[in-house]
Amino acid sequence: xxxxxxxxxxxxxxxxxxxxxxxxxxxxxxxxxxxxxxxxxxxxxxxxxxxxxxxxxxxxxxxxxxxxxxxxxxxxxxxxxxxxxxxxxxxxxxxxxxxxxxxxxxxxxxxxxxxxxxxxxxxxxxxxxxxxxxxxxxxxxxxxxxxxxxxxxxxxxxxxxxxxxxxxxxxxxxxxxxxxxxxxxxxxxxxxxxxxxxxxxxxxxxxxxxxxxxxxxxxxxxxxxxxxxxxxxxxxxx
Numbered sequence: 001x002x003x004x005x006x007x008x009x010x011x012x013x014x015x016x017x018x019x020x021x022x023x024x025x026x027x028x029x030x031x032x033x034x035x036x037x038x039x040x041x042x043x044x045x046x047x048x049x050x051x052x053x054x055x056x057x058x059x060x061x062x063x064x065x066x067x068x069x070x071x072x073x074x075x076x077x078x079x080x081x082x083x084x085x086x087x088x089x090x091x092x093x094x095x096x097x098x099x100x101x102x103x104x105x106x107x108x109x110x111x112x113x114x115x116x117x118x119x120x121x122x123x124x125x126x127x128x129x130x131x132x133x134x135x136x137x138x139x140x141x142x143x144x145x146x147x148x149x150x151x152x153x154x155x156x157x158x159x160x161x162x163x164x165x166x167x168x169x170x171x172x173x174x175x176x177x178x179x180x181x182x183x184x185x186x187x188x189x190x191x192x193x194x195x196x197x198x199x200x201x202x203x204x205x206x207x208x209x210x211x212x213x214x215x216x217x218x219x220x221x222x223x224x225x226x227x228x229x230x231x232x233x234x235x236x237x238x
Contacts, residue, residue, distance in 0.1 A: 005031055008167060009061045009074045010136030013053025014144040022048040023147025024057035025140040028064055029160055029167045036160035038167060039064065040139075044147035053144065054078035055110040058085075062117035072123045075170065077130030077137060086125055089115060132172040139165045186223070191231050193218040198237045200228070 007030040015022030023044040029036055041060045045053070058074065058081055065072060076082060089111060092098065097105045097112075105111065128134050130141065146153040156163055190207035192199050194217045201207040204221075211217040218235060222228040232238075 005070055007031070007065060007068050007070055007072045008136070009058075009065075009072060010134075010140045010167075011054070011057035011061050011074065011076050012130070012137060012140035012144045013050055013055070013057050013078065014141065014148045015048055015050040015053055016148055018049050019047050021046050021148050021150070022050065022053040023144045023149070023152075024053040024060060025143025025145075025147065026057045026061040026064075027136050027140050027143075027165065027167065028061055029163075030065065030068055031070065037158065038160045038163040038165075039157045040143060040155040042143040042147050042152060042155060044150070044152070051078075051080050052107055052110060053148075054081050055084075055107060055114060057140070057144065059110065059114050059117060062114070062121070065121075066117070068121075072121060073126060074123055075126050075128050075134075075136060077128055079127060082125045082127050084111060085114060085118065128170060129172055134172050135166040135169050187221045188224050189222045189228055191218075191220050191222055191228065191235075193235050193237065198232070198235070 007028065009026060009028050011024070011026040013022065013024045021044070024042060026041040027038065028041065029038045031037075041064055043056065043060060045056075054076065058076065061074070062072075091100070092105045092111070093115075095102075097108050099105060128137055130137060143153055143155070160167065187204070190201045190204055192201070192207050192210045194210055194214050199207075199210060201210070207219055211219045220231050222231055
């Protein structure tokens with residue numbers, strides 16, 4: 001995407017427990033005369049939820065950009081935020097902030113604030129995969145996590161030319177993304193290689209009993225029969 005004359009936002013939220021201590025982070029790149037500036041934003045709450053922090057990140061960014069007139073592109077890994085602001089909110093408002101099954105909308109005060117801040121602005125809400133190597137998202141996550149742990153990082157505020165994060169790079173790291181999918185995917189089998197002995201187990205408990213405490217042991221979850229064969233080949237197992 002051509003970011004010329006566009007304001008770019010990466011925002012993310014984090015919480016330890018749901019509810020629990022949480023934090024939010026936002027990275028904002030915006031034009032100022034003949035150059036771009038970058039400002040990092042963040043905040044935290046001692047008892048909150050991940051969804052509230054995701055909303056707070058978007059709110060924090062748009063508050064900062066209240067006087068910006070050019071197009072804004074917001075990148076977030078929160079489907080909750082994107083679906084809410086582009087779809088659900090219209091039904092909620094028409095039903096006086098109730099869901100279809102007549103329950104009060106959660107986090108209503110934050111949604112109302114986000115609606116007001118977005119009003120009159122041309123905003124593209126774009127979903128990206130979290131923890132997949134996109135530099136702006138990774139940095140926003142660092143900021144959010146730091147605030148959630150009570151250890152806020154030093155926040156950058158200055159010329160884009162002096163910012164170390166590749167803010168215009170929205171290409172995910174395919175290796176990191178693949179590992180993320182693997183960690184969250186349903187297991188086909190569990191493979192282990194201990195002292196040259198290869199084994200396939202159907203449960204993690206069985207696999208863990210083989211590799212736990214064994215120096216040099218290899219183990220991995222496979223997602224399919226093809227994936228299983230690929231892992232065996234990578235390990236040199238025939």
